Amino acid sequence: GESVGLHLPTLSVQEGDNSIINCAYSNSASDYFIWYKQESGKGPQFIIDIRSNMDKRQGQRVTVLLNKTVKHLSLQIAATQPGDSAVYFCAGGRGRGSTLGRLYFGRGTQLTVWP
Amino acid sequence: DSGVTQTPKHLITATGQRVTLRCSPRSGDLSVYWYQQSLDQGLQFLIQYYNGEERAKGNILERFSAQQFPDLHSELNLSSLELGDSALYFCASSENPGQGSNEQFFGPGTRLTVL
Numbered sequence: 001g002e003s004v005g006l007h008l009p010t011l012s013v014q015e016g017d018n019s020i021i022n023c024a025y026s027n028s029a030s031d032y033f034i035w036y037k038q039e040s041g042k043g044p045q046f047i048i049d050i051r052s053n054m055d056k057r058q059g060q061r062v063t064v065l066l067n068k069t070v071k072h073l074s075l076q077i078a079a080t081q082p083g084d085s086a087v088y089f090c091a092g093g094r095g096r097g098s099t100l101g102r103l104y105f106g107r108g109t110q111l112t113v114w115p
Numbered sequence: 116d117s118g119v120t121q122t123p124k125h126l127i128t129a130t131g132q133r134v135t136l137r138c139s140p141r142s143g144d145l146s147v148y149w150y151q152q153s154l155d156q157g158l159q160f161l162i163q164y165y166n167g168e169e170r171a172k173g174n175i176l177e178r179f180s181a182q183q184f185p186d187l188h189s190e191l192n193l194s195s196l197e198l199g200d201s202a203l204y205f206c207a208s209s210e211n212p213g214q215g216s217n218e219q220f221f222g223p224g225t226r227l228t229v230l
């Protein structure tokens with residue numbers, strides 16, 4: 001089966017610093033990966049996605065890097081703000097086949113931003 | 116606000132009981148997904164429906180069932196409840212998987228507590 005997991009369960013950063021959240025996956029069959037942010041008491045919220053044929057994608061203050069050689073992806077948040085404090089999940093999905101649309105989630109990293 | 120609604124927000128019940136969780140997808144989304152989030156298992160995919168038909172099954176127990184109605188809302192039925200079924204249950208919706216965006220929009224979740 002597919003497994004997507006995170007390296008660290010918690011990450012604490014100072015406001016204004018850059019944050020890097022890592023994720024490793026075991027199955028190279030994923031066609032895309034998504035980063036979700038989940039604030040306390042809320043459902044996961046889409047941050048950014050990347051297709052498996054890309055190695056980098058940038059959004060607003062966020063960058064996702066994908067290294068297929070070592071089956072690793074990361075989420076970089078620039079100038080981290082207190083509002084970024086949340087649990088961050090990586091998820092992998094397939095764009096075809098019987099598991100089309102299904103997401104496999106990692107366990108999450110709790111990001112805490114200190115003022 | 117993701118546009119996905121779930122009711123009820125909280126549900127407290129006893130072991131052996133049966134409950135129904137309801138989800139209304141974003142306007143225009145044909146796919147509905149159900150996920151279970153517990154402390155020790157993270158976000159686990161349960162089942163997916165597309166335009167009224169079951170498309171994929173994940174780690175869903177036989178005591179659980181779901182359906183998607185002609186108006187595209189979905190219900191997740193949990194029966195013979197056990198203490199271990201206590202968790203957050205999320206519904207998500209998306210456009211037709213494999214065509215366009217991979218993003219799934221999550222509802223606020225239903226917190227189920229089995230006593």
